[in-house]
Structure formats: C-alpha cells, structure tokens
Amino acid sequence: MNTDVIRARDLRVEFPTYTADRSLKRAVLKATTGGRIARDSRSYISVRAIDGISFNLKSGNRVGLLGHNGSGKTTLLRVLAGAYEPVSGSLEMHGRIASLLDISMGMEGDATGYDNILLRGLMMGLDAKEIRKQMPEIAEFTELGEYLDMPLRTYSSGMQIRLAFAVSTAISADILLMDEWLSVGDENFQQKAAKRLQRRVDESSVLVIASHSPELISKVCNRAFRLDHGKIIEEFDPRQKTMSSPPEASFARSESL
Template structure:
C-alpha cells in the first residue's frame, strides 16, 4: 500500500514585490540557480521550490532528505503534510500523517499545560478519548508537576519544549514527518527525549526526515533522496546516496 504518491509535482510561490530593487537583485542571483521564472516584462516572478518531483512511499520506508540550504527539503515535507498543495502535478495521501516540523506549533500561552495537552493533541489528530488515555503519561514525561496547572506563559523555554515534545511524541502516526527536531533542552532531557523519539519512530509505518546531519540520516533512514534546486537529483539506498553526496558536498 502506498501511503504517499507524488506524481510530477511542483510547488511555486509568487513574489508580489519583485519590482523592489533589493529584492530584484536577490532574485537575479537565484535565477542563475534556475529556480526563478518570470514573465517577459519581469513583473510576475515565481520561485519554484519544488520542480516536477515524483516519489512514492510504502510501509517500511524511512526516507532521508538531504541537500544544501534552499534545496527544497522543507517544502517537500510541507507538501507531504498537506500544508502545501502542488501548483502542478498531484499527490495522494493515505493514513494519519503527523508533521513534527515545528514542535511548539498550536500551543496557547494563556492556557495551562493540561489544556495545551488537549489543544495540541487535537491538532495532531488525536481523538478526545485518546488524549484522555494518554494525559497522565504525557504529564509524567514532562516532569512539570504542578506547573501543568499554570498558563504556559509562566514557563521557561526549556519547560515549553518538554511539554511540546511530550505531546507531539504521544501520537500514533502512519506517516511521521520530521525536520531536524531534537537537540534542545538540558542533557538529561535530551537522553529521555531520544528514547521516546525512538519509540515513536518504531510505531510509524513511514518516516520522512530532513536533516543536515549525515550521521542522523544514516542512523534512521533506509532510503535517501538528495535534493538540488527543487529537484530530486538522486534517490536510493541511504549508503549509496550518502557516498555520492559526500564526494561533492
């Protein structure tokens, strides 16, 4: 069964103030990399973040996305998640897709920790019954105790990250999308977070992970796609692609 099937998809963004001088000079530079196009009078300029990408993901696929800054990795994750729809081509999505692209997204400052467990849980596609059954376990993982009854505007950054991470990793995804998530917090939390993250990734049927950390890609992914200028330059078994990538980048 294909969870994700992308057929010749492009994602484009119109640049409305392309006549502005400083933006224009930046656009000229990007144009040389082939991702900018404009009409004949230069008024309607578009950035092509993804260009004719085809890809299918099945049960067991753990796909790494690699490539330089601006290659299109985040755009591809957002296309898979449904944040973007293709301007050309098509995508079909099946199963529960959980994007962990911004772990603090959907948190409300004036709500308590417990209320945020519910809010973000719903946003990530959990049912109210599922949230209730996981509430205690999420609370315990955060170690925030009585703080969970206070509005999260009273939390430190580290406390917010603990809460957001605990909620995000309590879901049961079919397709898990990750954009360089872990790495913040104190040392003991990072250890705990890694263990929980490993459990989450084992529950997911498909993973797509964008990273600049080659060791992380090797550890997690069995397939890798190398993106360049919005196109898939190479895709295949991780070690084969990484060797080619490391030769030139």
C-alpha cells in the same frame, strides 16, 4: 504489504512572492487597464520550490532528504503534511500523518500546560477524548508536575519545548514527518526523549526526515533523496553508500553563506 503508503507524481510547488505588490491598487489597475501595463505588472516573481518530484514510499521506508538550504526539503515536508497543496501533480497518502515540523505550533502563552496539551493535540488532529486519555501519560513524561496548572509563559523555554515534545510524540502515526531529528531538554531528558522518538519512528510505517547531517540519515534511514532546486537529483541507499564529499561540500557551502 505491497501497496504504496505515499505516492507522489510530478509534484510542483510555486510560491508567489508579493512584496508591496500584495496591494489592492496593483490588482485593480491590472483589472482595469488591461493591455501593456497589465502585462508588465503581472510579472511578479514566483519561486518554484518543488519542480516535478515523483516517488513511491512503501511501508517500512525511512527516507532521508538531503540538500542545502533552499533546495526544497521543508517545502516538500509541508506538502506531505497536506499544508501546501501542489500547483500541479498528484499526491496520495494512506494513514494518519504526524507532522513534527514545528512542535510548538498552536501553543498559547496564557493557557495552562494542560490546556496547551489539549490545544496542540487538537491541532494535530486528535479528538478531545483521545487527548484526555493520553493526558496522564503526557503529563508524567514532561516531568513538569504542578507547573502544568500554570500558564505556559511562566515556563522556561526548555520547559515549553519539553511540553511541546511530549504532546507531539504522544500518539503513534503511520506517517511521520520531521525536519531534523528532534532533540530537547537537558541531558537526562534528552535521553528519555530520544527513546520515545525512536519508539514512534519504529511504530510508524513511513518516516520522512529532512536533515543536513549525512551521519544521521545513514543511521536512521534506508532510502535517501538528494534535493537540489526542487528536484530529486539523486536517490541512494544511505546504509551502503559511504557518504562522500558532495553532501559535506554542499553543506559547508550553504553554511558559509
């Protein structure tokens, strides 16, 4: 298959940073005063998180995003998830997207486990029928048994994550987005979860994963982008290139901050 699954051209993302400047007063003053003051107060700082990124991903591509904190990895994932719309540039994606960026998104403490499966599934873009069909399988995978009839807030945090993981990985998608490899639960569950996640990865057409671990990327991915200040500064094949000092060094640097 030769068509691109993801085609990104010159993506640019800028964050306006408002602090107290979020206030209406400033905006009104800006509108009414004009001239000099308006020019001054207009200059709120905007952070360019993605600065002209282009790439094509084909079916079978497993892409690792490397780079230290603030280099734009998570923002890029969120752009691919369709949450942040780029300020300029174009993006085209074909297929169902599964975003595993924050697996506990949309979970409600007061709702039961079953209701949470439904809620989380809806937010991932599944319809109710699909979720109900998957329900027994998800319920079994969590090993939570009768707890599923109880409100989520009675769960331990480990149990909550187990539930979130089970729903998030319940369906196969064409495009899988991940921020670090998901690892959940106690020892037994971890193995089971790893297997399930691997299966989803294998079934997907394209995987994009951000990670600080070069080992992980060389194990899972067949392409790697190194990001810095919102730009792709290097593309390489993680299977061939032995990871040399740069990633470690930059990783260590960011950690020591």
